[in-house]
Amino acid sequence: MSLKRIDLLICCGSGCVSAGALKIKDRFHEVLAEKGISTEINIIETGCMGPCDYGPVMVIYPEGIFYKHVTPEDVEEIVSEHFIKGRPVQRLMLQDEDKVISVQKEVPFYQKQVKVALANCGYIDPESLDEYIATGGYEALGTVLTELDPQKAIDVVKQSGLRGRGGGGFPTHIKWQLVHDVQADQKYIICNGDEGDPGAFMDRSLLEGDPHRILEGMMLAAFSIGASKGFFYIRAEYPLAIKRIKQAIEQAKEAGLMGDKIFGSDFCFDAEVRTGAGAFVCGEEMALIQSLQGERGNPTPKPPYPATKGLWGKPTVVNNVETLANLPTIFLKGADWFASMGTATSKGTKVFALTGDIKNTGLVEVPMGITLRELIFEVGGGMTGGHKFKAVQLGGPSGGCLTQEHLDVPVDYESLKERGAMMGSGGVIVMNDQKCMVNVAKFFTEFCVDESCGKCPPCRIGLKHMHGILERITSGQGKEGDIEELQRLGETICKLSLCGLGQSAPNPVLSTIRYFRDEYEAHIRDRACQTKVCPDLLHFNIDKSRCIGCSLCARKCPVNCISGSREEKYTIAQIDCIKCGNCQDVCPVKAIDRVPGLHEDVVKHTEEALQKLGREEE
Numbered sequence: 001m002s003l004k005r006i007d008l009l010i011c012c013g014s015g016c017v018s019a020g021a022l023k024i025k026d027r028f029h030e031v032l033a034e035k036g037i038s039t040e041i042n043i044i045e046t047g048c049m050g051p052c053d054y055g056p057v058m059v060i061y062p063e064g065i066f067y068k069h070v071t072p073e074d075v076e077e078i079v080s081e082h083f084i085k086g087r088p089v090q091r092l093m094l095q096d097e098d099k100v101i102s103v104q105k106e107v108p109f110y111q112k113q114v115k116v117a118l119a120n121c122g123y124i125d126p127e128s129l130d131e132y133i134a135t136g137g138y139e140a141l142g143t144v145l146t147e148l149d150p151q152k153a154i155d156v157v158k159q160s161g162l163r164g165r166g167g168g169g170f171p172t173h174i175k176w177q178l179v180h181d182v183q184a185d186q187k188y189i190i191c192n193g194d195e196g197d198p199g200a201f202m203d204r205s206l207l208e209g210d211p212h213r214i215l216e217g218m219m220l221a222a223f224s225i226g227a228s229k230g231f232f233y234i235r236a237e238y239p240l241a242i243k244r245i246k247q248a249i250e251q252a253k254e255a256g257l258m259g260d261k262i263f264g265s266d267f268c269f270d271a272e273v274r275t276g277a278g279a280f281v282c283g284e285e286m287a288l289i290q291s292l293q294g295e296r297g298n299p300t301p302k303p304p305y306p307a308t309k310g311l312w313g314k315p316t317v318v319n320n321v322e323t324l325a326n327l328p329t330i331f332l333k334g335a336d337w338f339a340s341m342g343t344a345t346s347k348g349t350k351v352f353a354l355t356g357d358i359k360n361t362g363l364v365e366v367p368m369g370i371t372l373r374e375l376i377f378e379v380g381g382g383m384t385g386g387h388k389f390k391a392v393q394l395g396g397p398s399g400g401c402l403t404q405e406h407l408d409v410p411v412d413y414e415s416l417k418e419r420g421a422m423m424g425s426g427g428v429i430v431m432n433d434q435k436c437m438v439n440v441a442k443f444f445t446e447f448c449v450d451e452s453c454g455k456c457p458p459c460r461i462g463l464k465h466m467h468g469i470l471e472r473i474t475s476g477q478g479k480e481g482d483i484e485e486l487q488r489l490g491e492t493i494c495k496l497s498l499c500g501l502g503q504s505a506p507n508p509v510l511s512t513i514r515y516f517r518d519e520y521e522a523h524i525r526d527r528a529c530q531t532k533v534c535p536d537l538l539h540f541n542i543d544k545s546r547c548i549g550c551s552l553c554a555r556k557c558p559v560n561c562i563s564g565s566r567e568e569k570y571t572i573a574q575i576d577c578i579k580c581g582n583c584q585d586v587c588p589v590k591a592i593d594r595v596p597g598l599h600e601d602v603v604k605h606t607e608e609a610l611q612k613l614g615r616e617e618e
């Protein structure tokens with residue numbers, strides 16, 4: 001580790017890189033060289049530090065000063081004020097109400113977090129094997145290989161209560177035991193880094209921020225089950241993760257931490273990286289195995305499970321990135337330590353990608369059993385823009401939406417499932433009171449329709465049918481019985497689909513019907529979207545008392561349906577309005593409102609048109 005005067009940790013996770021972190025790093029090199037103090041400062045590029053919303057972020061040691069939203073223009077001041085004169089730059093620190101928060105450990109975002117899988121993310125240089133080793137890296141592997149046999153290693157994992165973090169929450173030791181117990185000339189371990197959920201970035205951040213931890217976790221799993229070969233399956237959209245894992249493999253080989261007779265034991269291991277083309281269904285383990293074999297990534301009926309007939313027909317364990325990331329610490333700190341966190345059935349911590357209408361979006365790791373309220377309002381900092389909390393979608397595109405009444409529910413596998421949501425791999429999307437839940441359900445259903453592999457009819461046809469009904473409802477064509485039909489279809493698809501995609505894809509619709517049925521009913525019966533999201537179920541109205549008659553809206557309306565004068569003010573011809581919203585965007589005095597429901601002129605016009613049609617048919 002560095003012996004320099006200052007350690008400057010710059011977050012170079014994907015979020016901060018896209019916000020300009022690399023330019024800032026280059027600027028630091030320039031300014032430090034200009035001032036002649038390059039030798040005094042250690043610049044370290046780390047993985048994601050967590051609070052991506054504040055990016056680019058950095059931490060400066062020894063004090064641990066935390067700066068947010070840094071720009072290349074700020075670098076000169078940081079160097080001359082902080083590094084040279086010892087006066088940290090207050091304006092770059094986080095303000096919490098009246099308080100200035102100077103050091104990272106006092107940032108509220110981190111308060112309820114416990115970092116196990118993410119322990120090194122944002123603290124070490126992911127490209128340095130030495131830094132990983134300095135934090136205790138590969139110690140667990142050394143101990144396990146020299147002091148335990150595979151069965152004892154499995155027993156440790158059993159005692160820890162670790163369950164798979166890839167979505168299903170399957171006890172890790174059970175599938176390890178199955179593969180351990182099978183006799184075979186070749187067994188495989190696969191790390192599932194496909195991560196296809198929209199908005200999720202837990203596994204990417206782990207692979208980018210601490211690749212040696214995942215590699216060590218893979219080797220611990222491989223030793224336990226008797227595998228000598230491992231594959232990382234990572235989607236091609238994650239080039240940095242792929243680069244870092246490949247680099248970690250090379251470094252480990254060079255250092256003798258991978259290869260033959262590791263730590264002088266009989267354990268020999270080699271690993272390769274394979275890239276996926278980015279289909280959501282390829283995260284499903286059977287589809288993933290097919291894709292790894294070079295075939296089309298289609299799920300296959302289970303049994304046989306990968307444990308008996310996996311990659312190239314050999315016994316295989318597929319483990320999620322985060323599952324593997326927990327292993328080195330479980331072996332180092334002990335199963336009881338890990339099991340002391342969490343609830344009776346969900347042990348340890350869970351990494352979440354917090355997104356949506358909250359103040360602190362980013363990557364977090366919290367003990368299982370934390371309540372949704374703590375996760376959203378304390379770690380996440382609450383809602384943005386003074387809006388109210390409405391719902392939280394947990395478990396990815398096929399997870400469920402929970403509501404205000406569930407805020408005190410503990411986040412664990414069983415509690416979420418009981419209420420129609422699921423832990424999934426850790427995507428959490430928080431929604432405010434401006435979201436239309438029918439529209440939300442339509443969005444996720446559309447995602448699953450697009451991502452269905454099409455192999456089995458309930459998923460391929462049923463989901464499309466559900467999406468069609470949702471399209472009708474949100475465009476004002478819903479009819480009595482649609483809600484019941486959605487429920488019937490959803491339940492049937494869950495029961496009859498071949499793989500987890502189809503078995504869970506109806507969840508967003510079923511959970512929103514369960515908790516927001518009144519919104520579906522308003523769309524169907526009143527032809528109104530109370531949140532004013534669905535364009536076909538609202539109209540625009542100019543409030544003449546606020547209109548100043550500037551005519552801007554009339555000039556920007558693409559169908560010329562606004563008319564009036566400075567004196568008489570302006571009016572929208574509702575029948576011709578196409579609801580593009582241009583007028584509302586340009587009005588300088590905000591005189592144009594979105595009003596739920598159809599305008600009476602449109603209702604009357606439609607009725608007359610239908611009557612005319614009826615007469616003509618007679």
Ligand SMILES: Cc1cc2nc3c(=O)[nH]c(=O)nc-3n(C[C@H](O)[C@H](O)[C@H](O)COP(=O)(O)O)c2cc1C
Pocket residue numbers: 163164165166167168169170172192193194195196197280281282283284285286318319320321323324425499500501
């Ligand atoms: C449609 C679908 C997509 C999935 N995507 C992923 C994924 O991206 N990453 C992952 O680890 N597991 C994913 N899974 C779960 C895997 O099938 C498998 O259960 C998991 O990788 C096992 O690892 P674990 O026991 O460590 O959780 C997906 C499952 C389904 C049905």
Ligand code: SF4
Pocket residue numbers: 281299451452453454455456457459460497498499500501502503
């Ligand atoms: S449930 Fe959907 S994704 Fe899964 S096999 Fe059937 S069609 Fe393919």
Ligand code: SF4
Pocket residue numbers: 542546547548549550551552553554570583586587588589590591592
């Ligand atoms: S843009 Fe606004 S203020 Fe101007 S005419 Fe239209 S409604 Fe009135």
Ligand code: FES
Pocket residue numbers: 011012013014015016017047048049050051052053055056057362363
């Ligand atoms: S990428 Fe920098 S904090 Fe997440």
